[in-house]
Amino acid sequence: MILTEQGELLYSATRDMAKRLAAATARIRDSEDAVFGELRVTTTTGFGTLWLAPRLTKLYDQFPNLKIDLMLDERIVDLPMREADVAVRMKEPSQADLIRRRLMDVRMRFFASKAYIDRHGMPETSDDLMRHRIVGYSPNANQVSAGQAWLRPFLSADTPSHLTMNNYYGVLQATLHGLGIGALPDYVAAEATELVNVVPSQASGVVPVYLAYPEELRHSKRVAAFRDFILEEIALYRRSLKDREET
Structure with missing residues (x-):
């Protein structure tokens, strides 16, 4: 029993060390001026499949050396421990040390x-x-x-x-x-x-959509590229909705 507990502690320590090493490596890579390499983006299956993925062509056209790992899951991943670099979430993140920005509201x-x-x-x-x-x-x-x-x-x-x-x-x-x-x-x-x-008066409560990433990635060129891209796409999306309502 003691050996099992020691093994679990060793496994946990090794896993945390590996994550911290990956974070340190990412910080070195993020110090470069060019936008290249892997960016791990997590969001829900619905938003990632139906809204985000169809728009990514524009991002790749601008940054052809960027590799997006789109992680579609309803699970809330640990951004400070670098399970992902950027998250688009359907609620305000509660984790500390995150930069967050409200993107839009969904019903x-x-x-x-x-x-x-x-x-x-x-x-x-x-x-x-x-x-x-x-x-x-x-x-x-x-x-x-x-x-x-x-x-x-x-x-x-x-x-x-x-x-x-x-x-x-x-x-x-x-x-x-x-x-x-x-x-x-x-x-x-x-x-x-x-x-x-149908029955337009029927709608759920507001579901806020947030963009979040760790404080340590504040100066990341890859994160900045993705942030600017999604903010521009949100603006275009809102504009298209307004134009449709006026026609």
């Missing part, structure tokens, strides 16, 4: 394909929604609490058929193909022009 809303509406009719009220098949995130999967609390009553309604899953890409595809009314983040549906926002 969950209901969307349906035009084909679904033609076949099943347009719901006008929340009570109408209760009589439709809802396609949404599984209540048992790790997700932001605002979306989970908002969707729960609709999934609990006395409707014989719903579809839930732990991936917003799947929810989007099922909704596009007319399987039901999808509960999706508005950043997803904003660019899916074939979807219609």
Whole structure:
């Protein structure tokens, strides 16, 4: 038993030493002027797959020697211990020694394909929604609490058929193909022009989106390149939403 505890302590110490060595190596690399090398970015599967990844072409066009390791996970990684370099999170980070910036606010809303509406009719009220098949995130999967609390009553309604899953890409595809009314983040549906926002008054609470990275990477050229890129893309995204609302 004593040997097991000693082994665990040795393993933990070795792992922490390896992380600190990686952090020191990264600091040396970050002192260079050029933007090159690996940048580990962590975010949720939904945001990374449906919003961030399609936009990365612009970043690579500007910095062709940059290598992005996009880590898609609902788990909150330890940035100070350098499990990742940069995080885009759906809540304000609570870890100390992080630089953070609020990027935008997201809400969950209901969307349906035009084909679904033609076949099943347009719901006008929340009570109408209760009589439709809802396609949404599984209540048992790790997700932001605002979306989970908002969707729960609709999934609990006395409707014989719903579809839930732990991936917003799947929810989007099922909704596009007319399987039901999808509960999706508005950043997803904003660019899916074939979807219609049904019962617009129905929306979740605000989900803030934050960019965060360790204080020690304040002067990192790789982090600065990614930060400036995502801030520019957020500005373009907001502008496109405003233009759409005005037309």
